[in-house]
Amino acid sequence: MAQKDKVLVLQKAISILEDLSDRSEPAGLTEIAKATGLSKTTAYRILSTLQDSNVLLKNSRGRYQIGPAVVKWSAAYNRRSGLLEMSRNILEGMRDYSGETIHLFVFENGRAYYLEKLESPSPLVMRSQVGVELPLYSTAGGKAILFALPSNQLDDYLAKNVLERRTPNTITDPDRLKELLKQYKSLGYSEEIQENEEGIRCVAAPVVDGNGYPIGAVSVSAPAYRFDDKKASVVGRKLAQETAKISLRISRRHMEGNKEA
Secondary structure, rough: OOHHHHHHHHHHHHHHHHHHOOOOOOOOOHHHHHOOOHHHHHHHHHHHHHHHHHOOEEEEOOEEEEHHHHHHHHHHHHHHHOOHHHHHHHHHHHHHHHOOOOEEEEOOEEEEEEEEOOOOOOOOOOOOOOOOEEEEOOOHHHHHHHOOOOHHHHHHHHHOOOOOOOOOOOOHHHHHHHHHHHHHHHHOOEEEEOOOOEEEEEEEEEEOOOOOOEEEEEEEEEEEHHHHHHHHHHOOOOOOOEEEEEHHHHHHHHHHHHHOO
């Protein structure tokens, strides 16, 4: 098989994995082929190969779902990053302090993903899901990352991305967003009031490396009706203090790694 053909097969396999990871239920061959634009023959070959490696599982009804092999990949990423390990107790502490849902995000190669989610003791239905990419401009976590970026990278992001309206409250004017990011930077935390999901309000603070570059963020999310301005301000300030501790741990780890090298 030519190198170009191998790359195409890999891209097709990734598209299948992306499709299945977005589903809440197992899917059949026809559904997968239609969603990915592949022929049934091609989809079946790839599905069978992934099944042989336990990357996918096939149930008794002939439907496919993500398999246990991916857990190893996730664990390997978390070991390399160290972000989840060094954040765990602070995430739990913020959940206990706020009584609300906590998210940890990782920022790599210009894109942010949900790395961890600690549910609120109170019921809260949100679309967030570990492993899913989040929009930077309409989420508190994303905006925390944006305000920590160097100004030239922020300008580049705003020039290349269309700020699509996700709710009636979404900020779609780049200049307006940029002004708000300046305010958030001075506060040390960002806010999002029903801009990404209606009924949800969040505050977030960035996690930065030893050079001050954002590698992630932590957010607190709650129903807007029980997260008023006063509570958001108190929780936001506390979150900024706690997230700074994660940044310090990350910086120290990198320094220790450089000494060993």
